[in-house]
Amino acid sequence: MKWTELSFLTTNEAVEAISNIFHEAGASGVVIEDSTEINKEREDQFGEIYELNPNDFPSKGVVVKAYLPASSFLAETVEEIKLAIANLINFDINLGENIFTTSEVNEEDWATAWKQYYHPVKISERFTIVPTWEEYTPVSTDELIIELDPGMAFGTGTHPTTVMCLQALEKVVKTGDVVVDVGTGSGVLSIAAALLDAKKVHALDLDEVAVKAARENIELNQVQDIVEVFHGNLLDTVKEQADVVVANILAEIIMTFTDDAFSIVKPNGLFITSGIITAKKDDVKAALENSGFTIEEVLMMEDWVAIIARRP
């Protein structure tokens, strides 16, 4: 089968928004090639066990790639995508070089292309993410291993927003907690919550591809008795109150459901949000506070922010 690769050279700040636009346009899978990956400090800090090839990355900025089946609607879809990306300027999102290219590829080439960038990586004190196709021997007995094949869903676990959510979950999830994971992607955060001894995890995503990938990864990590995956919009499928709600989506989306999150989080429970670029930090904090949350902690990594908020 022939696919069209859409490639967009932009800034770190715009990656989430553009990935979201690609997903909404029906793209199966988004690949992010970030020039800063080459010199990330946390590689040394956590003793990551791989080296990246500089030739695989842009010299500056970030390339976001997505893949669409070469159908008769392709030209219109590409135009809609370009327009949606151009409109991001209205949200004060810096698009940087703003260079858009398309090319045709074979399925075999792209389905596995991203795997070369993805190796076991220690994400936090306790979590190490291991791609399913790699061998890995735990270094210590309290290390928690998340096996992952993100397939075409967002969530290799290594994006700064995911890393901060994993670090926050590690800090706050207690044995027996009920956790909700809004926009589960590959299921990485739900698996983490289950490994931290949550009693029950409600994972959900709007994207069918993500729901499928999350279910597969949850089985792979043998946490299917704890995590249930739903196809749904934001908190629509959630009926039960939770000790922790985590949402790694976009600032603009988070700000639309802080009231709903407040009623789903139990008193004294926590709402962890990420997918927030630094420029939107204060807007999200204000929305959370308006809904009744108190801000407990703000985590920052590269251009990204995660906020831990408590329902009093």
Ligand SMILES: C[S@@+](CC[C@H](N)C(=O)[O-])C[C@H]1O[C@@H](n2cnc3c(N)ncnc32)[C@H](O)[C@@H]1O
């Ligand atoms: C940035 S990814 C996060 C994936 C994963 N939780 C992680 O931390 O790596 C955001 C996810 O939210 C999903 N999403 C976007 N809008 C949504 C909505 N309105 N309701 C549910 N899920 C949504 C996307 O499909 C995507 O899988």
